[in-house]
Amino acid sequence: MEKYKLTVAFCATNETKALYDAYSKIREYDFADEYVFVLSETATDGCVKTVNCICDDSDCRYVFQKAPGLGNAIREAIVEAKGSHIIIWPADDGMDTKSFPEMVRLSKENPEKIVSVSRWLEKNGFDGYGALRKAVNFVSQKLFAFIYKSSLTDFTNPTQIAPIKFYKRINWQGQGWDLIPELIFKPLKSGCEFIEVPCKNFSRKEGKSNSSFFKLAPYYLIILKIYFMPVDEIIKEE
Secondary structure, three states: OOOOOEEEEEEEOOOOHHHHHHHHHHHHHOOOOEEEEEEOOOOOHHHHHHHHHHOOOOOEEEEEOOOOOHHHHHHHHHHHOOOOEEEEOOOOOOEOHHHHHHHHHHHHHOOOOEEEEEOOOOOOOEOOOOHHHHHHHHHHHHHHHHHHOOOOOOOOOOOEEEEHHHHHHEOOOOOOHHHHHHHHHHHHHOOOOEEEEEOOEOOOOOOOOOOOHHHHOOHHHHHHHHHOOOHHHHEOOO
């Protein structure tokens, strides 16, 4: 069996202190074998300077993405990863890293599965969410669980450790934020098993959030489209 090696990737555009904090917290656990930073072509000087400072460490490196958009940055991270497994950790320090050790433990014990976070399994897991936004999220989760006949509780946060070979076999299509639902629903549709770990979401500390309801509404169409996709359109032939 291939030796377990974990790549932690960050996709960054304008994050500085938040990015450094996110990296430092993950780094403290010393579970990763490499850290990869994928920088937007429009990355701010402060962001690039922060990454240069971080990458003084020998097991850190960075690349500039070849095409614009978050989806292309994530796809670039998947290509760049040298580990057996990968996790794209939020560059805005938006997830509680206290869940990271349990994610790694479960991933090592179940290397063929995807280990994902769930804000609904964590008490007060939705920091910064208003009552309406949280209610919409709750109803959405129940709807997705019904449609996909899944026991997952959080279908809308793709912070997950996945086998890199499996990721590389998926036919990713999204180039921007439209890749986010693909990260969960394409593996789910193709039969990959998930394990959820409770994790708290934090309000964004830097930059402006792009996850308004009206911006995310088209994702529902993407999710339904994936549902009707034949598996052989999702998984590439080896």
